[in-house]
Amino acid sequence: xxxxxxxxxxxxxxxxxxxxxxxxxxxxxxxxxIKDLNESIRDYFECKRSS
Numbered sequence: 001x002x003x004x005x006x007x008x009x010x011x012x013x014x015x016x017x018x019x020x021x022x023x024x025x026x027x028x029x030x031x032x033x034i035k036d037l038n039e040s041i042r043d044y045f046e047c048k049r050s051s
Contacts, residue, residue, distance in 0.1 A: 012044040 019037045026033060 008047055009044065012040065012047060016040045016044060
């Protein structure tokens with residue numbers, strides 16, 4: 001993933017927060033949502049490192 005602006009970091013952060021809220025509402029029982037959240041967090045940090 002290539003990240004070259006702060007907007008991308010913002011979008012990724014918003015996505016993480018949205019997924020976290022959905023997962024919390026599901027009482028952390030949806031395994032696929034957990035995997036999606038984990039992937040989003042990895043993308044965020046990968047992007048942050050490359051910027």
